[in-house]
Amino acid sequence: MIFSVKFLCYLDVLHDIWIYCRYVFSGTSSKVSDTTSSNTQDFHNIKQPSNHILEDLLQIELPRMIYTKPQILKPPRCDVLMMTPWFAPIVWEGTYNSEILNEQFQQRNDTVGLTVFAIKKYVVFLKTFLETAETYFMVGHRVNYYIFTDRPEEVPKVALKEGRNVVVLQVQNYPRWQEISMRRMEMLSYFSQQRFINEVSYLVCVDVDMKFNDQVGVEILSDLFGTLHPGFYTAERRSFTYERRPASQAYVPSDEGDFYYMGSIFGGTVKEVYKLTKKCHEAIMVDKANGIEAIWQEESHLNKYFLYHKPTKILSPEYMWDDNLGRPEILKKRRFLAVPKNHAAIRNK
Ligand SMILES: CC(=O)N[C@H]1[C@@H](OP(=O)(O)OP(=O)(O)OC[C@H]2O[C@@H](n3ccc(=O)[nH]c3=O)[C@H](O)[C@@H]2O)O[C@H](CO)[C@H](O)[C@@H]1O
Numbered sequence: 283m284i285f286s287v288k289f290l291c292y293l294d295v296l297h298d299i300w301i302y303c304r305y306v307f308s309g310t311s312s313k314v315s316d317t318t319s320s321n322t323q324d325f326h327n328i329k330q331p332s333n334h335i336l337e338d339l340l341q342i343e344l345p346r347m348i349y350t351k352p353q354i355l356k357p358p359r360c361d362v363l364m365m366t367p368w369f370a371p372i373v374w375e376g377t378y379n380s381e382i383l384n385e386q387f388q389q390r391n392d393t394v395g396l397t398v399f400a401i402k403k404y405v406v407f408l409k410t411f412l413e414t415a416e417t418y419f420m421v422g423h424r425v426n427y428y429i430f431t432d433r434p435e436e437v438p439k440v441a442l443k444e445g446r447n448v449v450v451l452q453v454q455n456y457p458r459w460q461e462i463s464m465r466r467m468e469m470l471s472y473f474s475q476q477r478f479i480n481e482v483s484y485l486v487c488v489d490v491d492m493k494f495n496d497q498v499g500v501e502i503l504s505d506l507f508g509t510l511h512p513g514f515y516t517a518e519r520r521s522f523t524y525e526r527r528p529a530s531q532a533y534v535p536s537d538e539g540d541f542y543y544m545g546s547i548f549g550g551t552v553k554e555v556y557k558l559t560k561k562c563h564e565a566i567m568v569d570k571a572n573g574i575e576a577i578w579q580e581e582s583h584l585n586k587y588f589l590y591h592k593p594t595k596i597l598s599p600e601y602m603w604d605d606n607l608g609r610p611e612i613l614k615k616r617r618f619l620a621v622p623k624n625h626a627a628i629r630n631k
Pocket residue numbers: 398399400401402403404459460462463488489490491544545546547578579580581620628629630631
């Protein structure tokens with residue numbers, strides 16, 4: 283009897299070793315695991331006491347996931363909307379755990395592309411933009427900075443951390459700043475199809491007259507994301523500065539609309555960014571043929587697009603702030619800030 287119990291225990295340990303080896307050699311042995319994977323299921327089936335025996339036997343530290351458990355009856359933020367009616371999360375400080383997200387992202391070994399246009403005088407913004415991005419943007423992950431410019435020789439050399447590259451893409455300029463701003467849609471759609479699709483998983487498309495001021499990490503990534511405009515996140519629908527002239531392709535009727543999104547930071551997978559930029563560019567060209575330019579150029583077209591192709595994630599104004607708007611209580615972090623600029627000195631130069 284004693285012998286048979288011992289024998290059964292022995293068999294049990296052997297079985298656990300088998301399951302554990304399958305888990306380790308399947309290549310998913312990291313601190314935080316995807317709870318839906320079958321490997322993880324096997325892992326959780328291992329009984330507690332056996333884990334210790336295993337640890338001793340194999341001298342391997344088992345994967346661990348240590349953090350405060352989510353509380354069903356205690357939402358992390360009660361002062362802001364955390365989810366849209368179409369189940370897209372709205373990203374605010376305090377609503378997510380970077381460690382879990384970073385661990386998940388690391389397993390996929392993806393590269394993020396950050397696109398920025400510095401045409402004509404706007405090259406002056408590049409130094410601060412790149413230096414602050416090295417400190418705060420996607421820290422610990424692989425990043426390609428795609429700099430679209432007509433002045434490649436004026437792109438500053440900035441020290442980059444491992445796994446991060448600057449790619450300078452020479453493009454044409456246009457006389458009017460509005461045209462330069464709008465043509466970004468055309469260039470982004472072209473390069474998404476030609477190049478980005480082979481090099482990165484996600485694109486983050488931003489204005490250059492900006493600086494990073496706090497962490498902007500993988501929490502922003504999703505198939506398609508937009509950002510709440512800092513001037514309108516509490517505004518009524520009727521106050522949104524959508525294009526209101528029916529003659530424009532960007533027209534939004536007064537009884538439609540969810541949010542007013544900012545043109546200066548959006549993104550998603552290369553495929554989704556391609557679809558968005560292509561559609562916006564085509565709409566801009568139709569407007570041009572009809573002799574009309576939307577009130578806020580490509581930002582108006584972006585807002586129209588997001589109305590009918592809902593973003594899968596929305597960034598709070600933490601990700602696009604302007605200090606002229608003060609420091610409201612709900613704003614726990616100012617991650618990406620507008621750099622004040624002298625329009626007369628910088629535009630059309
Ligand atoms: C913070 C903000 O309100 N952003 C929006 C607002 O931008 P802004 O008023 O900030 O426009 P802007 O002057 O920053 O132009 C948009 C971007 O186009 C690029 N650029 C523009 C002109 C130029 O000569 N060279 C050049 O490189 C550059 O990347 C710049 O950041 O309105 C624009 C068009 O109406 C866009 O919708 C911007 O996203």
